[in-house]
Amino acid sequence: MPKYRLRYAKFGPARFASHLDLGRALGRALRRAGLPVAYSQGFHPLPKMAFGPPLPVGVESEAEFVDITFTEELAAGEISRRLNAALPKGLAVTGVLKLPPKAPSLMSLIDRFTYVFLFTFSPEDTGAWEKEKTGAFLADLWQKEELPVVRKKKDGKQGGEKRVNLRPFWYDYNFSFIEQGLLQVAIDVAYGPRGTMRPDELLPFFPPAWRLQKVIRAQAWSRGEPVLPVAVHRGQTEGV
């Protein structure tokens, strides 16, 4: 049965939806859209969907992915049009690609994410943080060999904690002032079996004067190439 890879954005009211919440929301939207999605067998059949790596709750994203199996061939444009009409506010399909048979899964494909932080400043701090000072601060942070954080273990009942150095997971950064007092910092982080980091884990290393407005997952990468980039597929080009 034909499988399609969808790129979608998650924002506004959807940003607090967990990975599980999202699965339910998408399943319901597919039913509202009347799209011929394939179901698993059994007493409680589920739509055949395989999501990419989970997004931390509270983070917005322009680069979320899910592979969906349908029972029949559909034009990519039809999938995105019908699904967008049915999705709740906060979710929007931005690209659709039909996958070749045996295409690798999203989880095995994605090895890097770009996150963007947006910071503002209090009126008295706005003047103090200009381009040069900001650049020097970030360059200094980048030079560090140890960025230690304490992670709670998943089975938090035992109160288990683990010290982790974030630095090996931090791949790249850049920054710009969108306007005076509105700072954008982009970071690239590792994703994969050897480990990753959540964007908010880096926040304590930034100056307290930087007031976080939002975090956005802006791009997902596979071996240096963006996964299903919006620019290419916004026109819902068919095929690979």
Added chain:
Amino acid sequence: MYNAYEPLFDRVRKPGRYTGGELNAVVKDWEKAKVRVALAFPDLYEVGLSHLGLRLLYHRINDQEGFLAERVYAPAEDMEEELRAAGLPLFSLETRRSLAAFDLLGFSLQYELSYVNILNMMALAGIPLRREERDAAGTGFPLVAGGGPGSFNPEPLAEFFDFFLLGDGEDAILEILAVMAAAKEKGKSRAELKKDLMAVPGVYLPEFYRVEYLPSGAVAVITPESGAPPVIQKRVIPDLDRAYLPEKDLVPWLEIVHDRLALEIMRGCTRGCRFCQAGMIYRPVRERTGKLIEGHLAKLLENTGYEELSLTSLSSADHSEIAELAGRLVACYTPEVAISLPSLRLDAFSPELAARLQGGKKSTLTVAPEAGTDRLRRVINKNLTDEEIIAMARTAFGGGWQRLKLYFMIGLPTEDQEDLEGIVALARRVYEIGREFHGGRARVTVSVANFVPKPHTPFQWRPQAGLEEIREKQEFLRRRLAGAGRGLAFSWHEAELSFLEGVFARGDRRLGAVLAEAFRLGCRFDAWPDKFRWDLWQEAFAATGLDPAFYTTRPRPREEVLPWSHLSAGLSTDFLWEENRRAEEGIPTPDCRDRHCTGCGVCMVFDLPFPPAKRTRAGGGKDA
């Protein structure tokens, strides 16, 4: 929509409880609305949004031009702390406005142990708790109202609320809002508005009733004042097929307690179980026809995309078209959409259909004998025999189910040791049958609740079992069921919770002081056993000098003026008393749809045809 609440959302657990934005949520233009309503549920979002009635009213109000409804649920403790620390008021989900900004703040009164949360929600919005304080403040604060089963004895809340609505709300809510809109337009005072509301049938304004007490503590007399009607009669929608039913429904982001599409297929129940308040106050029984249900479900599924739908009512298996309807729905929608029925009679369905309606044979099937012996079941008018229950268990286990749950109550009127032994014996026999069919895989859960006498039922005069009695009975059952087998489990309700529920269920106005004190001491979410603070409640009773035993373990004589005697569910007191007497003698009263009229009075009071709803299967059947 960035505002002052955003930073709080990043710090609390499950922020989706507060951010709204669900599919089919309605955000209306605040400025264009003549009357603005905040619909409030005094429990967590996951519980509150699961409640069908409030969802219905939400769409009912928002479908009308000029009226606006937004929602609010009780904030969890972490959000309460954040709100207090930030000095921000409790807010509505849709436009994040303080509850104080609305014209009407309407609470759903589903269970007594949610009442302290009501006070907390008002306080968090800066709304004075006591009605008199709000009245003294002029027109600034919303009217605070309540609806739902709690309205049939809202006396413990009387000093905090402006009015209550008794009975069906679909039409009454619009009449209330029309009165409010007219008063606003004419610039009427709060006092004038309340006089106008007095004219809306079903609306009860406690301030117009003076309550005096006897030295014994019982009510001496309830006197209507300022032209208030002596008795408030509940509202009844005579024909459910013509009642309002929204064509869309909210679809939450979070997983809620009942995360499915629910359609009310029937209202009321005439089985006449003497302990059951819902079975009494929601009379008469009214059905939606199968055709209407099917058509409506199709629209709702299209608008929501839900993967499960539930046909709800007090006793869905009693709907006259249920087997045919369920069969057609199963054929049409399953397996992609699961179909569930909250109550099931195995004799009414084929085993295949029954399995479909109960989430498969791997799920747990529930049977509710309610009491341990045939005798006690005749007392409560739950007319199942041991043999019938055994036969049901045999059908269920034989039909493939491996797990059965048995529901019982303890503390029922006339209950003695034999009845408790009956629970043990029945549970053991059912478990043995399970073992016959499934060996070590058979599971039987014996769930035992504590009986709480409720207003407007035949047992409203009966004493409630005291704490010690309940604890001893629970201990007896625990001991006797413990060694009965690995697959036999026993679960029970906290005795103190049921005891407190009983206090407020049949309480009077003086209990308002206890609620206020418990709130001040920090009680919250009392219906949640892990949050319940019996020590604080005892402190609250001591501080106010009120004795909880007065409201619970004391038998009430026939001639006592009950605190709710000016509030009517349409049931004749003679009928309730006669049912109470028949209970004493163990005489069953058949369902009025199967035999003759039982004289409860509802059809007569509301001038409705008898029998209340057709039933095609003669003789009804036994319910599980």
